[in-house]
Amino acid sequence: MNSAILSAGLLLGASLITSDIKAQSGDDPYYVVIGAFSSSDNAAKRISSSRQYNLSGVAELNPVRQLHYVYVLKTEDRSKAMTEAKRIREATRFTDTWVYTGLLGDTPTMVEKTTEPVTGEPAQEVKPEPVVVEPPKPVAVTRSFVFAIMDSETERQVTGEVHVTNAANKSKIGTYRGNQPFSFTYADDPGTWSIVCDVTGYRKWEKVVPAGSAVANSSGQLVIPVDLVRMREGDLSVAQIFFFKDATVMLPDSKLAALELLEWMRDHPTARIRIHGHTNGNDKGTIISMKKGSMDYFSVDNTEAGKGSAKTLSQKRAETLKNYLVSQGIDTKRIEIKAWGGDKPLFDILSNEAAANVRVEIEIIGE
Template sequence: MKFNKLALTVALVWMQCKVYSQQVALLDSDKYYVVIGAFSVHANANRFVSYASSLDLQALYGWNATRNLYYVYVLRTDDRYKALLEAARLRTDAAFYDVWIYRGEAAKDTDVRGDIDPVSNQEMTHVVVADSPERAPDISRAPEAQVTGGTATAVANSIDEREGKRFFFKLYREDDESLVAGDIDAINVSLSRKIGTYKGNTSVLVNPDGKPGDVTFICDVFGYRKVQSTLDFNDPLAQDGISQDTSNNIVVPFSLVRLKKGDIAIMYNVYFFKDAAVMRPESHYEVNSLLDMLKENPRYKIKIHGHTNGNAYGKIVYGGDAKNFFSLANSHDGFGSAKELSEARAKIIRDFLVSNGIGKERMQIKAWGGKRPVQDKHSAKAQENVRVEIEILED
């Protein structure tokens, strides 16, 4: 009897998939996962778990049937806020730049489902597949690789440096030359496209993402004036001030100066719960940076500007615990205008600073509501309108 080769092949593939489905657990539909990498190849996911374990992370992997990918994760929990906190911690402390949260379809406490950006709290339409053909990394070496970034993307980049160069972005204060924690955004000038975000004061691999040419590096650390440097990616050492260290990293210095009178800085990493004058937990780092800045220079006086997306009236959620500025516990609902919401959000930052020893007389409040948008309120980037700005009145 003759066999149909195509039918036989399909049957064998189906049986292999069935075996894998029995061996690899599906991600639970009612849990939250802090995900550090996504893989299309089972062996690569397994190796990345080994790599994460070498960093003292308790990593596991599961099958995301929606995306047909293996997700490597370090936390599985019922608590959304616990997941947010862990994602924020990893991004800050372990430099897992592209950590995200996967939320099962059956979770009940938020409307956001699937893959969630922990910064914007919005659903992600695309996730980086670390072993996709366009990246083609040799993940088999991941457990032994010296990776500073820590993400699946960083593992891939650390192994294949054929198209990239290693950089060391030195972020330091101009007055005392002490190092400053922060990130660098890289822009491919010819393509007008962002290449990526890289951690400062450590060795990182930068890939120009297309035909190499001029690349602009932007340093925008809260509390300091923005600095940028443009250089030829093909010959970066030709530019004055650029050097190479003993590890062959291209050293790009960023001398940072504290904000001065008249400067206005956006608190990009301060976020609020929906319709609430309560900060989300991942806002801790940036408001503490503002606190440090005010403690460092007692002459600083600031104005806190609050902005919303649009000018509609609606629900306003107020915090219930005066000592906890990052939780909805014991909160209560009110009603008011967008201007009132923006004012309440500016005040919650002021109250946080006062509770930590900053004199109330050093701060003013300005509520704008939706009068000064930076994006169209109906656009995909409308969330950028919801922001707080700090204006330096005296220094």
């Protein structure tokens, strides 16, 4: 009697913990599964990480649960599958490894069961690894944006650039020409932009704009308006115009700023300006000037070297900008010049910011 009870206990201890809904057909293989994932990408990652334990993972879809099962052994031998599952749980980080029997990649004949190797001890359920259902990854979107730079009084388009940074982390997004569409790629939300537009002849425009609030025009472009206010009599601004070292010739990068000033004077035909020239310090030195009759305002190819004071250099640089404007049809009587040399530095001439002392300023002296 006692012997019969003992035998029954051993048989019960060796039995399987199962969640079967259908009867096993007897032909279904056993899979040693190390993970189940809703994402095929995550299944691929699990296969990759299994290689460090010399395991060869394979991913197949369980069509009932719609999960990608990653298994490392497929066998008809139940005992072999249970032994391998136990070994993997003890020897690797895949401590939730379990045995699945049924079909993968096709219509299964039964649902999943979990099991422990037969050891003569009471069986304990092995719970499969929790399945993390990740939210779908944001889909990248490319939209066309345009900065509509306009004169707020005349409502005419203004030539210029805008400088855009991410308002959240201060990272640079880019520099874009006004009134010209550009493509921008983002996921979910383009973010909040910090925008600066500094056009010669206008007051500096700065604004923080949620880019997603831009309104589409008839062409589907997302428009961000930049309404500039023209400078008034007495206003003074630093023009983004720069010169070659020791030269009265403008750098090619200054063409846009020179064009901005030219267009502003054309749009405001009664306005008069004074161009202020500044240098860093008052030392005498080499002055590289345009040859007489040269119209090449942005190249040192047709120049000659001489000597002169810092004030002379600042005078000649202001004259170069004036001559450029006059060559483009602006009346010379509308432009005055003031040379300061190094008398009005913005920073100490030996400081790291000293380069900013070399500048051209535009003052409105009449409207």
